Amino acid sequence: EADIYQTPRYLVIGTGKKITLECSQTMGHDKMYWYQQDPGMELHLIHYSYGVNSTEKGDLSSESTVSRIRTEHFPLTLESARPSHTSQYLCASSDPRRSTDTQYFGPGTRLTVL
Amino acid sequence: SQQGEEDPQALSIQEGENATMNCSYKTSINNLQWYRQNSGRGLVHLILIRSNEREKHSGRLRVTLDTSKKSSSLLITASRAADTASYFCATSTGGSYIPTFGRGTSLIVHP
Numbered sequence: 001e002a003d004i005y006q007t008p009r010y011l012v013i014g015t016g017k018k019i020t021l022e023c024s025q026t027m028g029h030d031k032m033y034w035y036q037q038d039p040g041m042e043l044h045l046i047h048y049s050y051g052v053n054s055t056e057k058g059d060l061s062s063e064s065t066v067s068r069i070r071t072e073h074f075p076l077t078l079e080s081a082r083p084s085h086t087s088q089y090l091c092a093s094s095d096p097r098r099s100t101d102t103q104y105f106g107p108g109t110r111l112t113v114l
Numbered sequence: 115s116q117q118g119e120e121d122p123q124a125l126s127i128q129e130g131e132n133a134t135m136n137c138s139y140k141t142s143i144n145n146l147q148w149y150r151q152n153s154g155r156g157l158v159h160l161i162l163i164r165s166n167e168r169e170k171h172s173g174r175l176r177v178t179l180d181t182s183k184k185s186s187s188l189l190i191t192a193s194r195a196a197d198t199a200s201y202f203c204a205t206s207t208g209g210s211y212i213p214t215f216g217r218g219t220s221l222i223v224h225p
Contacts, residue, residue, distance in 0.1 A: 004156075033212075043157075043202070043215040059214075090156050101211040102147065103204075105156030 003027050006091050006106035013081055014114050021076045021109045023091030032074040033103065035090040036060060043090065049074055050096070081113045118146075118203040118216030126222045133190040135219040137203030138183075144206045146179060147213060148188050151200045160188075160201075195225045 004025040013019055023032070030051040035043040035058075045058030049068040063085070064078050074093075078085055088110050092103040118139050127133055137146065145164045149157040161172045163179045163186065170177050176189040190197055200220050204213035 006156075035215075040200075040218075040220065042217040045212065045214075048212060088154075092156070096211070101145075101206055101213060102159050102162060103149075103157070103213060105149075105158070107156050108154070110154070 004091065004093055004104050004106040006089075006109050008109060009107060010110050010112075012112045012114065015080075015082055017081050017113075019078050019081055019111070021089055021091075021111070023074045023076070023106055024072050025074075025093045025104070025106075026072060027093060027095070027104065028071065029093035029095050029104070030071065031094045031096050031101075032068070033092040033094075034058075034064075034066060034074070034076050035092065036062065037088045037090055037108075039088070047076065081111075083113045086111060086113050118205050118214060120201070120203055120216045120219045122219060123217065124220045124222075126224065127193060128224050129193060129195055131193055131223075133193050133197070133221055133223070135188045135201050135221070137186045137188070137205075137216060139186075139203075139205045140184065141207055142181075144208075144211065146177075146186050147204045147206075148175075148177060148186075149202045149204060149215075151202065151218070153199070157202065190221075193221075193223045195223050197221060198223050 007022045034047040044060035046062040047066040091106040147162045148160045151157045174191045179186045200218040202218040
């Protein structure tokens with residue numbers, strides 16, 4: 001099991017609410033990622049970070065924002081949730097000192113916006 | 115567009131049979147990795163093959179890479195019901211080393 005955690009695991013929330021999905025890892029990895037995945041579909045990279053104070057947008061346009069104030073934390077925030085944000089959100093980390101870039105994933109947060 | 119494309123999209127077999135999944139990609143890669151995802155969970159890394167390798171083994175897993183055809187295959191031998199999961203290939207290209215995932219193959223192994 002990888003040492004990467006996500007909370008909450010499940011979240012059902014109403015439209016317009018602000019939410020923050022938490023992700024933390026204890027492996028000291030500099031690189032962290034957020035993916036969005038609909039059931040049975042591919043993973044879409046929405047944000048990534050090379051390290052503290054580094055954040056980049058991924059391939060999929062997203063209305064979410066991220067921050068990286070500490071190495072171990074990479075929270076994702078939706079200022080105003082909408083039904084179109086309903087999906088599974090997966091956080092991952094990797095060690096850039098290893099050229100293979102093997103990713104370690106958290107268990108995911110399944111978000112439902114009513 | 116996505117780099118990796120797995121096929122088949124779904125595969126249903128009996129316990130004890132072998133399962134083969136394929137991944138095709140478009141551009142030159144640094145390496146290719148296979149991941150497994152159980153329903154409702156995150157992905158777990160299975161095996162990595164570098165662009166200068168042709169075959170790798172890990173337990174009941176065998177991965178091949180054909181860079182001339184830009185394709186890879188994952189073979190699971192003597193499958194078990196516990197192998198039921200989705201399997202994704204992920205390719206890394208260029209200098210960014212950010213893997214790109216395909217849509218995955220959904221494998222069901224019937225006891």
